[in-house]
Amino acid sequence: MTEQNGKHEEYLLNIPKIKFTQLFINGDFVDSISGKKFETIDPRTGEVIAKIAEGDKQDVDLAVNAAREAFDHGPWPRLPGSERRKILLKFADLIEENINELAGLDAIDGGKLFSMAKMGDIPGAAETIRYFAGAADKIHGSTLKMSRELHGYTLREPIGVVGHIIPWNFPSQMFAMKVGPALAAGCTMVVKPAEQTPLSALYYAHLAKLAGIPDGVLNVVTGYGHSAGAAISSHMDVDKISFTGSTEVGRLVMQAAAASNLKPVCLELGGKSPFIVFDDVDVDKIAHLALIGTLFNKGEICVAGSRVFVQEGIYDEFLVKLLEKVKTWVVGDPFDPNTHQGPQVDKKQYERILSYIEHGKKEGATLLTGGKPLGGKGYYIEPTIFTDVEDDMTIAKEEIFGPVMSVMKFKTVEEVIKRANATKYGLAAGVMTNNLNIANTVSRSIRAGVIWVNCYFAFDRDLPYGGYKMSGFGRDMGMESLDAYLQVKSVAMPIHDSPWL
Incomplete structure (x- = not known):
């Protein structure tokens, strides 16, 4: 054998x-x-x-x-x-x-x-x-x-x-x-x-x-x-x-x-959670966390940090690191211990995700990587990253519930707070910074039920979990x-x- x-x-x-x-x-x-x-x-x-x-x-x-x-x-x-x-x-x-x-x-x-x-x-x-x-x-x-x-x-x-x-x-x-x-x-x-x-x-x-x-x-x-x-x-x-x-x-x-x-x-x-990256972070470390924040559980998680806002000073470097890391991401049989991402749950969800990817391309976003089905059978989709995403695009507004990330550039704290809150959802948010004042300001300003600072998916049995706005109550x-x-x-x-x- x-x-x-x-x-x-x-x-x-x-x-x-x-x-x-x-x-x-x-x-x-x-x-x-x-x-x-x-x-x-x-x-x-x-x-x-x-x-x-x-x-x-x-x-x-x-x-x-x-x-x-x-x-x-x-x-x-x-x-x-x-x-x-x-x-x-x-x-x-x-x-x-x-x-x-x-x-x-x-x-x-x-x-x-x-x-x-x-x-x-x-x-x-x-x-x-x-x-x-x-x-x-x-x-x-x-x-x-x-x-x-x-x-x-x-x-x-x-x-x-x-x-x-x-x-x-x-x-x-x-x-x-x-x-x-x-x-x-x-x-x-x-x-x-x-x-x-x-x-x-x-x-x-x-x-x-x-x-x-x-x-x-x-x-x-x-x-x-x-x-x-x-x-x-x-x-x-x-x-x-x-x-x-x-x-x-x-x-x-x-x-x-x-x-x-x-x-x-x-x-x-539902959720459409912002993952906010300020320019004082370890780019390599946070790029990995951002990838996990979108691709974990094949993106089928309501708190996925799929709206990734990156401050302009590190935006280009961040994209380079993302591409390096996504190349090592293994999509395959969920029983294989080397696999990072299994199949989407069913055909309906698989087709729904692919349709959102098409929306992104048609509305003018740049497909940085991925965007295609994988394999001859089953419901596998490549990890997908879009850049040049505008806040009013479908992929930036609607919950995709799949391995699709939108990366967007911002300049100031005030700007990113406003853009992060410009959603009907309010389930979670990630704030990545080493500046305590920025962390406190943004955490108190984002209208969401869970805020993770310099971490993501930090669930715990002691930590209440739920949403604001149309993410429920x-x-x-x-x-x-x-x-x-x-x-x-x-x-x-x-x-x-x-x-x-």
Whole structure:
């Protein structure tokens, strides 16, 4: 066997067998009521991986009923927080014990790098569950000093049945970010994974049951957004929606929630984040960071720093460094440990990205490198860099969600702040400078939910994450996200012999 064939055999060992393809409702894997199925596709080849149960409104009704029964009459909301903590810690342990299989599912289903999922996404999901497990027994109200002869206090109670609608670009991490705090708070839930990447969510449901999470607490309904997702958003027995996805769909979710029972929503939506480079930085180091800021996860990340503003004094040098680094960037099979960038998630996204590249060329931007598909099969695209990009061009305004960078020149701090804010989005921004005054001024002036100074993608479980403007509202991660799954109830009673008796 040749060395190349040996490596191929080694890669094949990481490709998982598909075990779960049904809906998970009330603790059991079940077929959809209609019997319909949809195909989930391997983006490496465009071939079918498996046929998955297609849930719709009837299945959502069953799942919500199970969650409602578990919330109203089941043990989960009534368990001491310490007991929920133990179960969630067991859940996290099981995730780590199945790390290879989960990483393989996200690689084969979403085109994610197997090595990155194994080192980052899956351990990160386990640690997120542990983080919120640690909060489960620390949910307390307050004793109030009232202005009248009253004794007052507050209770913090779980909000109820939650609908989680999660995206395809980070299926494992988003699952944990949504489910972790809701479980810790004592909520029950229905999860709708993206139709492009349903496999890992079903596996997590299996592990949750093994960990001891009671039946009905965590339900997973696979299917399409316009049917299953819409049914969750508009359901009268769902008490809250947490959605991550596009701004367009987020608007529909919000409308459905308002039109039904006026349920609160948390929306983490699109972005067009500025990556601002001032002329006092180490150009080589920051050029590498800028490349990662756009190409990480094949550009399928809502905080991608794809609008790169470079101060004029280092602009030319910066482009030279970018070109040097992009030449070493490897696009290929996500199971190959030498690969930096796998395939786009599906054919629709692949074609969408290519159409944006054509827009850039037609509108007069200069294609510095890339811009073409790669390979004879699968959904691979070259890393693409545009220069001479104007702020009003399509590629500078709209979220591409792919490996496409726009590099733009600026002169002054005031100019770049104005241009960075000239977007309907406000999710994240990067500020690269060694000048503390500039760092403080720009960080406080950019209208975005997350600002990274001299770093990028600096996520942490303690750091709240969410957007301004049309990037949505509400926060994932941090203790703020736990608060989103809790109601505050105020209780007042008269002090003995007070006039309020």
